[in-house]
Amino acid sequence: MQTPGHAVVNLAILTSAVTPEHTLPILAGAILPDVPIVVLYLREHYLRGLPEERIWRESYQQPFWLNLIHGAHSLPLTLLGTLVGVAAGSSMVAVFFGSMLLHSLADLPLHAEDAHRHFLPFSHYRFISPISYWDVRYHARKVALVEALLVAGAAAFLWRDSSLVARLLFVAVVAWYAVTYWRAFLR
Ligand SMILES: [Zn+2]
Numbered sequence: 001m002q003t004p005g006h007a008v009v010n011l012a013i014l015t016s017a018v019t020p021e022h023t024l025p026i027l028a029g030a031i032l033p034d035v036p037i038v039v040l041y042l043r044e045h046y047l048r049g050l051p052e053e054r055i056w057r058e059s060y061q062q063p064f065w066l067n068l069i070h071g072a073h074s075l076p077l078t079l080l081g082t083l084v085g086v087a088a089g090s091s092m093v094a095v096f097f098g099s100m101l102l103h104s105l106a107d108l109p110l111h112a113e114d115a116h117r118h119f120l121p122f123s124h125y126r127f128i129s130p131i132s133y134w135d136v137r138y139h140a141r142k143v144a145l146v147e148a149l150l151v152a153g154a155a156a157f158l159w160r161d162s163s164l165v166a167r168l169l170f171v172a173v174v175a176w177y178a179v180t181y182w183r184a185f186l187r
Helices: 003-017 020-047 052-057 063-072 077-087 091-110 140-159 164-186
Strands: none
Touching: 003 020, 003 091, 003 140, 003 164, 020 052, 020 063, 020 091, 077 091, 140 164
């Protein structure tokens, strides 16, 4: 799933269960697992000038980056963090790791050949899903459309209780989905 989508969907799932002060840990937990990917992309593309295709084929495949990215998408580790937060009585910590856990659960069925090792550090198993949100060999045109509609639905669900800034961000995310869909599949 695309990173901005995780943020909107996690907000829709978690906000009704917690108080408004938890918005920041929800957003941080929703975005953090993909931060290494963004850092890698920006570094390789803008500092080293590598074309996109080489970034995913070469840079992304280096063990350092794969371990970092897959580790941040670990179901056992994010579950452990959530439980530690609950046990310590810190709802902020629990919600932060709970949001990371939701991110990882959402990615699990949507990655095919680029599946993360979601069960680190216990197993290197990768679930190769029959569907992908970006790979057209795995029904990405349909999957990405469903994802975009789901994110738009989550934004609509959050709309009434959101501030003006949040509403502008929702509009920006949905517009970004429309543009990336057009660039990836329709152009
Ligand atoms: Zn992810």
